[in-house]
Amino acid sequence: MDKPKKKKYAIKVKDLYKIYMIGTNKVRALNGVNFAIEKGTFCCIVGTSGSGKSTLLNMMAGLEPPTKGEIVIAGEHMERKNEAQLVNFRQAHVGFIFQSYNLLPNMTAIENIALPLTFQGMDKAKRIKKAKKALKLVGLQEFGNHRPGQMSGGQQQRVGIARALVVNPEIIFADEPTGNLDSNTTLDVLKLIKKIVAENKQTVVMVTHDNNLASYGDMIIHIKDGKITEIEQNRQVNEDLDNVELGGTLDIPSEMSDEAALSAQPAEPQPVSAEQPAASDLEASKGKQAIENVTVPSYEGYHPGTSGNDPGSA
Ligand SMILES: Nc1ncnc2c1ncn2[C@@H]1O[C@H](COP(=O)(O)OP(=O)(O)OP(=O)(O)O)[C@@H](O)[C@H]1O
Numbered sequence: 001m002d003k004p005k006k007k008k009y010a011i012k013v014k015d016l017y018k019i020y021m022i023g024t025n026k027v028r029a030l031n032g033v034n035f036a037i038e039k040g041t042f043c044c045i046v047g048t049s050g051s052g053k054s055t056l057l058n059m060m061a062g063l064e065p066p067t068k069g070e071i072v073i074a075g076e077h078m079e080r081k082n083e084a085q086l087v088n089f090r091q092a093h094v095g096f097i098f099q100s101y102n103l104l105p106n107m108t109a110i111e112n113i114a115l116p117l118t119f120q121g122m123d124k125a126k127r128i129k130k131a132k133k134a135l136k137l138v139g140l141q142e143f144g145n146h147r148p149g150q151m152s153g154g155q156q157q158r159v160g161i162a163r164a165l166v167v168n169p170e171i172i173f174a175d176e177p178t179g180n181l182d183s184n185t186t187l188d189v190l191k192l193i194k195k196i197v198a199e200n201k202q203t204v205v206m207v208t209h210d211n212n213l214a215s216y217g218d219m220i221i222h223i224k225d226g227k228i229t230e231i232e233q234n235r236q237v238n239e240d241l242d243n244v245e246l247g248g249t250l251d252i253p254s255e256m257s258d259e260a261a262l263s264a265q266p267a268e269p270q271p272v273s274a275e276q277p278a279a280s281d282l283e284a285s286k287g288k289q290a291i292e293n294v295t296v297p298s299y300e301g302y303h304p305g306t307s308g309n310d311p312g313s314a
């Protein structure tokens, strides 16, 4: 007898609030957010400037504590961890791709990619080997000895992607990863991220203000004034992305255990509005996005909350 398949959730968010006090004023950056992201999903969070996208991403990544609510990732509650536990958790489970490069200018591509592995205490030979593999994955094997200043924006962002991937994270968080790239490069980078994570069954949460870019997501979460206004499930639309050439796959560890995630209450279903992205919108989006440079900083040097827009530069 076939048992109904249990859904595996990479991330569950329940009743999440983030309230900033500015003097006596309360800023409700997140105002009661609920959703669950299935493992292997390319999830886009889309909304206008100030809607709460980065705040939400930072909470999920354990970079900022919520005012209230629960975040369960890889079966573990982010809001119950202390700072040291969060650092360990991120090193083990999470990769970041940010809009601003933050590649270290005096390091080569290989050295930049290998950097997160030094936090894991890995020896140098092994680090370099893994970094080379990740570089190949993003199609830049010829550029290993180039420094960031000797590469185009798109190439730098590919190095950034490799740097996020090198630790084999189950989840990759990306805040406007194509925000500095031209339209063609944007699509290349987006397809690359989508393809790699699909092959490795990783989960991506990407923040964007661009509805057209968001339409590439399997799941699209619309956010406005700290609230979710709509969640779209969009899995079948992206078959054209299947033909991107890549250099190989990473060894991803076995299935993420999500017992604890499943033991948490299912997220409340969100009100769904009528607006669905038409296939023609997707087509239209292909020539549209604006972009030109991208990078991935290490999250361990990153202090969120000092800038509303670009955590990488904080
Ligand atoms: N550290 C902070 N202190 C006070 N208010 C903050 C802080 N960080 C964010 N906010 C406020 O919370 C709201 C959501 O900000 P957030 O940075 O999440 O927006 P966003 O959707 O990422 O916008 P953008 O597209 O411009 O990056 C905004 O009103 C912002 O001013």
Ligand SMILES: [Mg+2]
Pocket: 053, 054, 055, 308, 309, 310
């Ligand atoms: Mg932001």
